[in-house]
Amino acid sequence: MSAAPALDGLQAYVAAHERIAAKLPGGGAWHAVRREALERLLQLGWPTARDESWKYVPLRLLEKRVFDAPAPAALPVDATALARGALKLAGAHQLVFVNGHFAASLSSALPGSDIEVTPLELALEREPERIRARMPLPGDAADQRLTLLNLAFLAAGAEIRINAGASPAPLYLLFVSSGEHRASHPRLLIDLQTGARASIIEHFVTEGDAETFANSVTDIRLGTGAHLEHVVVTEPSARGFVLGSIEAQLGADSRLLLHRVLLSGLLSRSSLRASLEGRGASIDANALLLADGREHLEAHSVICHRATDAKSAERFRGVAGGRGRGVFNGRIVVEAGAARSESQQSSRSLLLSEQAEIDSRPQLEILNNDVKCSHGSTTGQLDPAMLFYLLSRGIDPETARALLIYAFLDDVLVRLELKDLRQQLERRITNALPNKQRIEEFL
Amino acid sequence: MTEPLLRISDLTVAAGGKTILNGVNLELPAGEVHALMGPNGSGKSTLAQVIAGRSDYTIVRGAVTFAGRDLLAMPAEERAHAGLFLGFQYPVEIPGVNNVYLLKAALNAQRRARGEPEVDAFEFLGLVREKMKLMHMDESFLNRGVNEGFSGGEKKRNEILQLLVLEPTLAILDETDSGLDIDALKVVAEGITTLRRPDRSFLLVTHYQRLLNYIEPDRVHVLADGRVVKSGDRTLALELEQRGYEWVRAQAKVA
DSSP states (O other): OOHHHHHHHHHHHHHHHHHHGGGSSSHHHHHHHHHHHHHHHHHHOSOOTTSGGGTTOOHHHHHTSOOBOOOSSOOOOOHHHHHHHSOOOTTOEEEEEETTEEOGGGSOOOOOTTEEEEEHHHHHHHOHHHHHHHSOOOOSOGGGHHHHHHHHTOOOEEEEEEOTTOOOOOEEEEEEEOSTTBEEOOEEEEEEOTTOEEEEEEEEEESTTOOOEEEEEEEEEEOTTOEEEEEEEEEOOTTOEEEEEEEEEEOTTOEEEEEEEEOOOSEEEEEEEEEEOSTTOEEEEEEEEEEOTTOEEEEEEEEEEOSTTOEEEEEEEEEEOTTOEEEEEEEEEEOTTOTTEEEEEEEEEEEOSSSOEEEEEEEEEEOOSSEEEEEEEEEESOOHHHHHHHHHTTOOHHHHHHHHHHHHHHHHHTTOSOHHHHHHHHHHHHHHSTTGGGGGGGO | OOOOSEEEEEEEEEETTEEEEEEEEEEEOTTOEEEEEOOTTSSHHHHHHHHHTOSSSEEEEEEEEETTEEGGGSOHHHHHHTTEEEEOSSOOOEEEEEHHHHHHHHHHHHHHHTTOOOOOHHHHHHHHHHHHHHTTOOGGGGGSEETTTOOHHHHHHHHHHHHHHHOOSEEEEESTTTTOOHHHHHHHHHHHHHTOOTTOEEEEEESSSGGGGTSOOSEEEEEETTEEEEEEOTHHHHHHHHHOHHHHHHHHHHO
16 A cells, blocks of 8 residues: 555644644634645545656655745745846736745735735635635545645635726736745635736746745636736746646636746646636647756646637647656546537657656547547657758757757747746746857847 | 869768669869759759758768868868858748848858858848848748748748858759749749859759759759769750650660
């Protein structure tokens, strides 16, 4: 039986929970919710390698570390160092969260009438019942164990509401993990009402090179005709863990343009569960990962067509060098009633060294005949025809290779609607590439 | 006798254990335009790619010199720096690499290698706009990925645009005429004609003699079964058009 070691891995969280549960916000009802979530998690145990979506995750990395309980409030952080790592987005509202807790002193003023942002601690104290109703208990699927853990410690994050028809400036949410061996469990609740348009960026970083664990959950609901460009950038220290889950429900004619950019981490994993609930809903789910050294980066998704005339397009690009490891696991399900569905899935991976590995599993599950679907997957080295074309023009081999790696990844970034974000991410990717100075004249 | 710009001697090339070129001999003097014709599968494109430096062929024997230098000993990028240009039969699409940035980087890489000063962005843009006008290409080509989403004809024009900007001493144009309608063919032919100079040579690889109506070659070579089986003046191209390639092949066998 392998259940025993899995439970051992959770004991640290049980002890931490006992120590801090009474101090968490939301009153008696919320204490019960957290306790129930923890008990469910103990019953089910950590995911194991037998669970399809956890097959490649080096779980022992996570299990053998004891991460301390989340701090009760935002710890002080070095604002100068923080500013260096932050993305600079002109006109955006910047909201900083330290171990999940909103840090007003590091943030711009909360935005005005089009948009309501409430730190979750506050929302839990003011309206515990409403927040509880907003957050159903996760199911038993292995992919939702981390959501259970998040719920068991739920105390930080934010609720974001964009009012009907509003189109506010982009929201840049910077999540800083701080303190050696600290865990944090931030939760975002995002609601776009009818016809609202918004851009939201979640950026995960570590203060210094600390070994930290961020277990974030983002719950997105799009009303009729709403349009959200949502970007997740995962960029912790080389010792950092970021395990993020995104749940999205899309109403009629709404559109979610999601970009997940995984740039670093001893273990960074992003898991998406999207449900196209309303007629004509559409999702574009782009994911990009760049794994080097001993990094292990994963992008997972389950996109479910549950209404007619819905569209999904999923695009994965992964590059691994050194002993880096990447995983893409994407499943698109077209339910029986979802007539006239359209779905595309493409996955391409590039390996830069002998020890690098990327495992890609695009999957389509179609339970309806009235659909247009396509998918494709390739893993390999740089295209020799492209390489020769560049050499034949006089470009030297090292520059040509660097350029093609960059171009391979940029295929995802060009789809960003936020142009200054795109430029900065391109710059970060360039900086992570070998021979970066050689390709500057192409940018 | 002066040394020809390009001299191919007994060039024998294999790929995947199969002999593709089998003792090719060809001389192209400076300032001349030669046509290399031949049936499909005769090795025309292989010859063009080997001269440009594609590395996935095995050179079994023979030699190629370019302006007196041992071409086969040079990597592909050095051949470009030395003034060699290959216009591809099927130009590859490279999404994410900007068409014009590549062209500027290519020009500057070649200038650096020759010890010439680099051109700045402003100067380059003026140059490329002028050449684009010549090729009837609109400004949208400036911001697109290399050949990305280009039609067959646009890809060929883009090759000639690169040729006009890079101004090589030897241009090998591999079936640049195939897939072009008559208007595009004229534009491409005009582009090539503007570059003709006493110190610049062209090797036009083509299946049909159509392009040769617009660009008059000094010599025509016929490649069949991996070697040059016949050479002549431009009337050879017309004769081939009438009598087909089997005629030269049969002649070569008799000889």
